[in-house]
Amino acid sequence: ELLKGQAPKGFKWRPSRVHVIGAGTMGADIAGVCVASGMEVTLQDISAEQLEKGIKAQGKLFARKFKMKPARDAAKARLIADPEGKGISRADVVIEAIVERLDVKQKLFADLETKIKPGAVLATNTSSLKLEDIASPLKDPGRLIGLHFFSPVAQMPLVEVVRGANTRDEEVKKGAAFVTAIDKFPLITKDVPGFLVNKVLTPYMFAAMKRLEEGEDKEKIDEAARTFGMPMGPIELADNVGLDICAHVAKILGQSSEGSRLDRLVASGRLGKKTGEGFYVWKDGKPVKSD
Numbered sequence: 001e002l003l004k005g006q007a008p009k010g011f012k013w014r015p016s017r018v019h020v021i022g023a024g025t026m027g028a029d030i031a032g033v034c035v036a037s038g039m040e041v042t043l044q045d046i047s048a049e050q051l052e053k054g055i056k057a058q059g060k061l062f063a064r065k066f067k068m069k070p071a072r073d074a075a076k077a078r079l080i081a082d083p084e085g086k087g088i089s090r091a092d093v094v095i096e097a098i099v100e101r102l103d104v105k106q107k108l109f110a111d112l113e114t115k116i117k118p119g120a121v122l123a124t125n126t127s128s129l130k131l132e133d134i135a136s137p138l139k140d141p142g143r144l145i146g147l148h149f150f151s152p153v154a155q156m157p158l159v160e161v162v163r164g165a166n167t168r169d170e171e172v173k174k175g176a177a178f179v180t181a182i183d184k185f186p187l188i189t190k191d192v193p194g195f196l197v198n199k200v201l202t203p204y205m206f207a208a209m210k211r212l213e214e215g216e217d218k219e220k221i222d223e224a225a226r227t228f229g230m231p232m233g234p235i236e237l238a239d240n241v242g243l244d245i246c247a248h249v250a251k252i253l254g255q256s257s258e259g260s261r262l263d264r265l266v267a268s269g270r271l272g273k274k275t276g277e278g279f280y281v282w283k284d285g286k287p288v289k290s291d
C-alpha cells in the first residue's frame with residue numbers, strides 16, 4: 001500500500017510547518033519542495049552565504065510551479081532564512097541535511113530534542129550513517145526516522161522512509177504521511193547500508209564510471225541511459241549527487257574507488273554540479289556538453 005505512495009490508511013496527520021537544517025545540495029531543495037506544496041519552511045545553515053544561495057536557487061522551482069506572480073511571491077514569503085533556528089520549536093517536521101559526520105549529527109540531534117514540540121517528526125537525510133548511532137544521544141531514540149531524498153529533489157518522486165532499529169511505528173507513519181503531503185512517494189525501508197535504492201543504483205553508476213575509464217565517451221554513456229528510458233544518465237547523475245557523496249556511499253557499500261577518476265576528481269575538489277565541475281563542467285545548473 002505504502003509502496004504505491006499512499007498515506008497510511010486512517011492516519012490523519014497533516015504537517016504544515018517544516019524546519020530544515022543544512023542548505024546545501026539537499027537541504028535547500030527539500031525546503032523548496034515543501035514550500036511548493038504549500039508548507040511554511042524555515043531553513044537554517046551555519047553558513048550565511050550557503051543559506052542565501054540555497055534560498056535563491058529555489059526561484060527556478062517557484063517560477064516553474066507558480067505561473068502567476070502573487071502565487072510566486074507567496075511561495076517566496078513561505079521560505080524563511082532562519083540562521084538561529086527560531087522555527088525549530090514551531091515545526092511539525094524537522095529535517096536534518098547537514099554534513100555526513102556522525103559526531104556533528106549526534107550533537108545537533110541532542111540539541112534539537114530539547115527544542116522541538118511534542119509530536120513533531122525528527123528526521124535525518126543521512127545516506128550512510130546508522131539511525132541507531134545518530135539517535136544514541138537522544139532521551140527518546142524511538143523518535144528518529146530517516147527521510148532519504150534523492151537528488152535533484154524537485155525531480156525525484158521517491159523518498160525512502162527509514163525505520164531504524166528503535167524507531168516507533170507511529171513515527172514511520174508520520175514520515176510517510178509527510179512524504180505524501182509534499183506529493184512524493186514514500187518507500188519504507190529498513191536501516192541497512194544503502195537502504196534500498198542506493199544499494200542497486202551505486203553499482204550501476206560505478207559500472208558507468210568504469211566504462212568511462214575504459215575509453216567510452218561520457219555523453220554517449222549518458223545518452224544511452226536516457227534513450228533506454230532513464231530520466232538522466234549515470235555520469236550526469238553522479239555529478240548531480242556530488243562526487244564526494246558518491247565515493248562515500250560506495251565505500252560504505254564496500255565498493256572501492258581507489259585510484260579511479262572519481263577519486264582523483266574528489267581529491268582535486270571537483271565534486272560535480274555543486275562546485276561547477278566534476279565529470280562535466282556545469283553552467284547555470286546544467287552540464288556543458290561538447291558540440
Ligand code: NAI
Nearest residue numbers: 022024025026045046047050097098099100126127151241
Ligand atoms: P552539502 O555539503 O551540499 O550541504 C551541507 C550543508 O550543511 C552545508 O551548507 C553546510 O554549511 C551545512 N552545515 C554543516 N554543518 C552544519 C550544522 N552543524 N548546522 C547547520 N548547517 C550545517 O551536503 P548535501 O549533499 O546536501 O548532504 C547533506 C546530507 O544529505 C548528508 O547527510 C548526505 O549524506 C545526505 N544526502 C545527500 C544526497 C546527495 O545526493 N547529495 C542524497 C541523499 C542524502
